[in-house]
Amino acid sequence: MKTALITGRGGLPAALVAAMPARPLIASLDGFTPDGLTPDMGFRLERLVPFLRALHDQNITHVTFAGAAQRPRLDPALIDPATAELLPALMAAMAQGDDATLRAVIAIFEDEGFTIAGVADIAPALxxxxxxxxxxxxxxxxxxxxxxxxxxxxxxxxxxxxxxxxxxxxxxxxxxxxxxxxxxxxxxxxxxxxxxxxxxxxxxxxxxxxxxxxxxxxxxxxxxxxxxxxxxxxxxxxxxxxxxxxxxxxxxxxxxxxxxxxxxxxxxx
CATH class of the missing domain: 3.40.140.80 (LpxI C-terminal catalytic domain)
Structure with missing residues (x-):
């Protein structure tokens, strides 16, 4: 099992890393760098599919999300063709609220074969x-x-x-x-x-x-x-x-x- 921690801002990502037996790969959403950690890679929503491929290249099997992030403004010029196929469903979910957006994000990662691990799975003491x-x-x-x-x-x-x-x-x-x-x-x-x-x-x-x-x-x-x-x-x-x-x-x-x-x-x- 190899885990990627996908981070937003704040102290939670560092607290999780401290609680994990091995350091995960740390990937931060562009513009939302966590406190006290240096990300291994960054990514943008407009390039989501290349990012997913990069995780596969790193042999990532499990993904944990941690940290605060607001909905980023998308730059149409940066959207690649593969990601463009995912964005309509994701944008529709964003219009419905945070819960729908998060369910859509989880579905995308699970469809790619990643297992979603929650904080309760990796740091129950928190x-x-x-x-x-x-x-x-x-x-x-x-x-x-x-x-x-x-x-x-x-x-x-x-x-x-x-x-x-x-x-x-x-x-x-x-x-x-x-x-x-x-x-x-x-x-x-x-x-x-x-x-x-x-x-x-x-x-x-x-x-x-x-x-x-x-x-x-x-x-x-x-x-x-x-x-x-x-x-x-x-x-x-x-x-x-x-x-x-x-x-x-x-x-x-x-x-x-x-x-x-x-x-x-x-x-x-």
């Missing part, structure tokens, strides 16, 4: 099971977590986002195209006069995969930076769906949460 990594939840937190989970599930059915902030039952923010960091910064900017009394519950940030999501790709990710943003937003902690969210550095996250008086709750469905 996906915590049920329990608390730090602190504990109050009854108010439990109610907010239940409310947030229902909101994220509803968002997921229309392919909008994977996160929400809830305080005392009120939804202060939902994750959309700008992402988690933008949402948490927006929550931090909400005037205190519009938020519930924190003495009765500070609220929480909740994260979970979308319903029906293929968990081999695009799992939600949390990391130490998330802790800082949640603290700045005046929340009481972070809750996520156990077994469905990647934690980049669980030990560092737990330490930071303790320093900031936050709880980290990997919540059973």
């Amino acid at each position: 996906i915590p099971g049920p329990g608390f990594l730090a602190g504990s939840a109050t009854d108010a937190d439990t109610r907010d977590a239940t409310r947030a989970a229902s909101i994220v599930a509803a968002l997921g059915t229309v392919d909008v986002g994977q996160g929400a902030v809830v305080q005392q039952g009120l939804c202060l923010g939902v994750e959309a195209l700008p992402g988690t960091d933008a949402m948490l910064r927006a929550v931090a900017g909400i005037p205190a006069t519009l938020r519930p009394d924190p003495a009765k519950g500070k609220g929480l940030f909740y994260k979970a995969p979308k319903p029906g999501q293929d968990r081999r790709i695009d799992l939600p990710t949390l990391g130490p930076d998330t802790i800082h943003l949640v603290a700045a937003a005046g929340l009481g902690g972070i809750t996520w769906a156990a077994g469905g969210v990647i934690c980049l550095d669980p030990a560092a996250m737990a330490d930071l949460a303790a320093e900031n008086g936050l709880f980290l709750w990997s919540r059973a469905p």
